[in-house]
Amino acid sequence: MNILLAIVIGAAFGAVLDRIGATNPTWIGRMLALTNLHLMKTILLAIGVGSVLMFGGQMLGLVDVGHMSVKAAYLGVFIGGLMLGAGWALAGYCPGTGVCAAASGRKDALFFLAGGLLGAAAYMVTYPAWKASGLLDSVAGGKVTLGTVPGSKFDGLTAMSGDVLGIVLGAAFIVVALVLPERIGGGGVAVPAE
Template identity: 85%
Template sequence: MTSIILAIVIGVAFGAVLDRIGASNPNMIGKMLNLTNLNLAKTILLAIGTGSVLMFAGQMLGLVDVGHMSVKAAYVGVFIGGLMLGAGWALAGYCPGTGVVAAASGRKDALFFIAGGLLGAAAYMVTYPMWKSSGLLDSIAGGKVTLGTVPGSKFEGITALSGDILGIVLGLGFIVLAFALPERLTPSKSELQPAE
């Protein structure tokens, strides 16, 4: 029961924040990916950095249970799948989570995204044996690994560096990157861009 209450509380918060930062707005996604407005990229970088610093600092202080970490396996299919997701994300303006939020916020195209998504997931379920036998799902570089070695974690590190310290350093790096990234990377067509 507790886990259901947590699912509701954290899920509601996540959905609301995705809406407020503009992640479920295909215009914001499009402007981020065509490099004309990187505010959302700055948000995401700051979020990854903040989450990383809090989590690893919390683990070092013993306040966060290292057992909650869940590291996914690395294999060639991760990159191929990433390419596919990226292409579809750019085309539709939605990823799985933001598509759900967008549909709930009344965007009709997001309903078509979800329908397509259910079919795409079903297509993968059917073609999974083919991928499995191709070897592209076989672990590379140790599979479920972190960049440093996190004390007390069941996941191995690809380096012997302290995983906690590295996590905090990389987290701070993401935060610095968030501040350093300009608002746009492509030259503005007119000097007078309308305000958002």
């Protein structure tokens, strides 16, 4: 059953990443160089929609709170984020869009995957040094949500109702998606990339 869901949800995710332009380095590059924010608006709306549905569903008892999976906060999250961001800009791919782009026939994505496998292997080998450095030690409570979600196994950073906060933040993402201009700084290009 789980494998069937992996196939259905995974395939839907891959197809949607293709259709929104996220697997195309041209749209990633335009978003990150701030010349065309179409993809940024798409991503912000998606986070907002996902958040409102998930927290709304949890409040109504339709979504199992136990399915939440919150990752730990530690200093390495920020350092790793900086690294991922730099590589994302250089390559135009992140891990998920890179595998989809390779499947779409993009040759540069195959080089991205090869580099990615080597980078992941390099981390596996150097992991003990990071562990010893203390940069992987939890900060601010580690696996926390911004508010306290009823029934969740994760603590809240604040005592605010995590459900309500999740819906409010989700709505905020949707509003930002709506008001964010598509093009800034001189117009940019809207020519189809393919």
